[in-house]
Structure formats: structure tokens, C-alpha cells
Amino acid sequence: MKVILRNPRREIVIDGRRRVHALLAELELAREGHLVIRNGTLVPGDAELDRDDVIEIRPVISGGA
Amino acid sequence: MKCRTCREPAIIDLPRHNANFCAEHFLQLCRRQVAKAIHDHEMFTASDRILVAVSGGKDSLAVWDLLVDLGYRADGLYIALGIGEYSDESRGYAERFAAERGLVLNVVSLREEYGYDVPTAAKATGRVPCSACGMSKRHLFDKAALDGGYDVVVTGHNLDDEAAVLFGNALRWDVEYLARQLPVLPARHGFPRKVKPLIRLTEREMAAWCVVRGIDYIIEECPMAAGNRHLGYKEALNSLEEKSPGTKASYYLGFLDRMAPLLADLAATGADSVRPCARCGAATGVADEHAVDGEIVCAFCRLVERSAAHAPVSVDLVRKKSRAERRATMEVEAR
Ligand code: SF4
Ligand SMILES: [Zn+2]
Ligand SMILES: [Zn+2]
Numbered sequence: 001m002k003v004i005l006r007n008p009r010r011e012i013v014i015d016g017r018r019r020v021h022a023l024l025a026e027l028e029l030a031r032e033g034h035l036v037i038r039n040g041t042l043v044p045g046d047a048e049l050d051r052d053d054v055i056e057i058r059p060v061i062s063g064g065a
Numbered sequence: 066m067k068c069r070t071c072r073e074p075a076i077i078d079l080p081r082h083n084a085n086f087c088a089e090h091f092l093q094l095c096r097r098q099v100a101k102a103i104h105d106h107e108m109f110t111a112s113d114r115i116l117v118a119v120s121g122g123k124d125s126l127a128v129w130d131l132l133v134d135l136g137y138r139a140d141g142l143y144i145a146l147g148i149g150e151y152s153d154e155s156r157g158y159a160e161r162f163a164a165e166r167g168l169v170l171n172v173v174s175l176r177e178e179y180g181y182d183v184p185t186a187a188k189a190t191g192r193v194p195c196s197a198c199g200m201s202k203r204h205l206f207d208k209a210a211l212d213g214g215y216d217v218v219v220t221g222h223n224l225d226d227e228a229a230v231l232f233g234n235a236l237r238w239d240v241e242y243l244a245r246q247l248p249v250l251p252a253r254h255g256f257p258r259k260v261k262p263l264i265r266l267t268e269r270e271m272a273a274w275c276v277v278r279g280i281d282y283i284i285e286e287c288p289m290a291a292g293n294r295h296l297g298y299k300e301a302l303n304s305l306e307e308k309s310p311g312t313k314a315s316y317y318l319g320f321l322d323r324m325a326p327l328l329a330d331l332a333a334t335g336a337d338s339v340r341p342c343a344r345c346g347a348a349t350g351v352a353d354e355h356a357v358d359g360e361i362v363c364a365f366c367r368l369v370e371r372s373a374a375h376a377p378v379s380v381d382l383v384r385k386k387s388r389a390e391r392r393a394t395m396e397v398e399a400r
Pocket of ligand 3: 342344347365366
């Protein structure tokens with residue numbers, strides 16, 4: 001699957017299927033700090049992501065004071 | 066995963082509620098949390114005119130959307146801070162949001178109207194960028210609210226923001242800041258009321274609100290924010306939250322419930338006398354006032370004077386300098 005990461009924007013390719021929480025753990029990304037979006041729609045932690053899915057992992061923490 | 070309310074497929078899991086929600090019932094939860102914050106803290110009523118501080122980021126666009134959705138009368142104010150591409154892009158998001166919904170967005174440009182921008186102000190005054198920026202924003206929101214006849218200024222501070230600030234204040238035991246860290250800052254002479262309707266919702270929930278509602282917002286960070294202390298506090302709290310969901314809410318909302326009342330006397334003593342600035346007329350607290358040739362001049366007017374006289378400074382220059390400064394401070398603190 002194609003995974004789009006942000007800040008800065010970049011893409012990686014992951015082989016095979018994954019559940020959302022497994023993908024986050026593999027990339028060492030905190031659940032509370034990210035949303036996972038598949039083909040434009042939010043997906044929960046137990047969703048199974050397929051080989052041809054396009055996934056965006058969007059960070060949600062902003063730093064301004 | 067199924068929605069707790071309707072058993073349809075869920076789009077989001079919220080461990081702190083020990084539940085999952087479909088899009089419709091997630092939005093319902095957000096609306097209820099905002100309505101509860103507005104009601105519990107008596108933030109405003111349907112007849113109040115509201116000015117939302119809009120940055121083009123998820124929180125400010127979400128709070129504006131939520132207020133309009135709940136039937137309130139809310140206009141926006143965007144301040145063009147002159148932070149390179151980041152500012153140009155974020156302004157675009159704010160303007161498109163307003164235009165698509167037929168909402169009123171006022172825009173104030175630091176460069177066009179006051180002759181400076183945030184990077185230049187940071188350099189000219191020796192402040193860190195967020196301090197120069199925060200002071201400019203506070204002054205201009207106060208001014209816009211008073212000039213425009215608004216009853217209240219709304220900001221998009223969410224639960225994560227407030228918990229992180231609380232954490233920082235508690236680490237330093239800064240009791241005066243603790244006493245004033247409330248979701249409602251009452252109006253006092255020359256200052257409008259300021260409120261934070263998102264205190265019961267997390268950053269992740271606000272980003273999700275935007276995704277579900279189809280709101281495009283600036284995802285990139287302000288280049289000045291990188292590596293600041295506030296971010297470190299948020300990450301620390303989030304790692305506690307992952308192990309023990311609900312920690313952030315019980316920390317901050319518990320503070321409001323049980324600790325803030327004990328500090329109420331202290332909060333009241335902060336409401337000292339104010340005098341008008343000789344240049345702009347803005348109410349100026351004793352702590353902020355400063356005599357220039359025997360006149361009271363507010364901190365904002367002094368910042369404008371120094372910054373507008375300084376040659377424009379690029380974002381990168383300020384960033385590099387502040388990074389070097391941070392390293393230097395860390396080295397000093399480590400000793
Ligand atoms: S991160 Fe700092 S400089 Fe950037 S917008 Fe926020 S307060 Fe201003
Ligand atoms: Zn549902
Ligand atoms: Zn002034």
C-alpha cells in the first residue's frame with residue numbers, strides 16, 4: 001500500500017495487508033497524535049488496510065503557543 | 066468496530082470514551098461537548114456577537130464551523146503574520162472556508178497596516194518569535210473586538226493545548242498563571258471577554274471533525290513552532306494518555322473543577338488597574354506599561370515602533386537563530 005506521511009510530505013510503500021494500529025506501531029507513530037485516512041475517509045484502529053489502498057497518516061499535534 | 070450509538074461501522078475509536086463512533090454520532094459527540102463547555106462556563110448566548118480568532122489551522126476552523134452549526138452568530142478575524150509561505154497558505158485556507166460558507170472573515174495584515182511581520186519583530190525586539198507573535202495577536206484581537214462591537218472573542222484552544230499549558234505551569238508552580246488558566250477570561254475595562262469552547266475536545270478529535278466535515282486546513286506546522294517546549298509537553302501527556310486513556314481530560318477538567326476554585330482569590334488580584342496607551346488608546350495593564358518621554362506607551366506600540374524601523378528579516382534567519390539559541394539554553398540548563 002502507498003502511505004502518505006506529512007510534515008514534511010513524503011510517501012512510502014508498505015508490502016502486504018496491515019491493521020491500522022499495527023501500521024502505526026510499525027512506523028512508531030503514536031495513536032493519540034495521528035489520524036489514518038483511507039481513500040479520503042477516516043478509519044478506526046482495527047480496520048484492515050489492503051495492498052492497493054492509498055493511506056494518509058495525518059499528524060494532529062500543533063505546536064503554536 | 067461498531068458505533069456505540071447505532072451499531073453501524075465506526076470511523077473512529079476514542080479510547081478515552083472507551084467507544085467507537087460512526088461519522089454522524091462522532092459529530093454529535095463533538096457538538097454536545099462544545100455545547101456543554103459553552104453552557105457550563107457561561108461563555109456566550111445566542112444573542113452575542115462572536116469574533117473567532119482564525120489561523121487557517123484545524124482548531125480555529127473547527128470551532129468556527131461548530132459555532133455556526135450550533136446556531137451562533139460568529140465572524141472570523143485572520144491576522145496575516147508575514148511568516149513566509151506558511152502565512153500565505155494558511156490565509157488561503159481561512160478565506161476559502163469563509164467564502165464557501167458565506168461567512169464574514171476580517172483580515173488584518175501586520176506588514177500592510179503596521180509595517181512589520183513576525184520574523185522581523187522577533188529580530189528587532191530580541192523576543193522569541195512566538196512571544197512577538199502572541200503579543201501582536203492579543204492586541205489586534207482585542208482591538209478588532211472592541212472596534213467591531215463584538216461581545217466575545219473565541220479561540221480554538223483544545224484540551225491538548227490547555228493540558229500542556231497546565232502541565233508547564235505546574236512544573237514551574239507558576240501560581241499566578243495557574244490561577245488564570247480558565248476557559249473564560251471575563252471582559253474588563255478595555256479588554257473583551259475571551260473564551261475557549263474546545264476545552265472538552267482533543268486535537269485528534271478536532272482534526273477528525275475537519276476530515277468528516279470536509280474542511281481543508283493547513284496541516285503544515287508554523288515554521289516558528291518547531292521543537293518548542295509546548296510540543297514536548299503534549300508528547301509527554303500523549304504517552305500517558307496511550308497507557309491510560311482519559312488522563313488529559315481528568316487532568317485539565319479536574320483542575321477546573323477542583324483546583325481552580327481554590328485559586329480564585331489569586332485570579333481576582335490579577336485584575337489590576339489599567340491606563341490608556343498614549344499612542345493607540347488601548348488599555349494597558351500596570352505590568353505592561355512603560356513610560357516613553359513621560360507617557361504611558363503599551364507593549365504593542367513599542368514593538369511596532371522598533372519592528373517597523375527594522376529592515377525585513379526572512380523566516381529562515383529567525384529560525385536558525387532561535388534554534389541556535391535553544392541549543393545554547395539547553396546547554397546552560399544542563400550545567
Ligand atoms: S507557532 Fe508561534 S510564531 Fe507561529 S503562529 Fe503560533 S505563536 Fe505565532
Ligand atoms: Zn452511529
Ligand atoms: Zn499602544
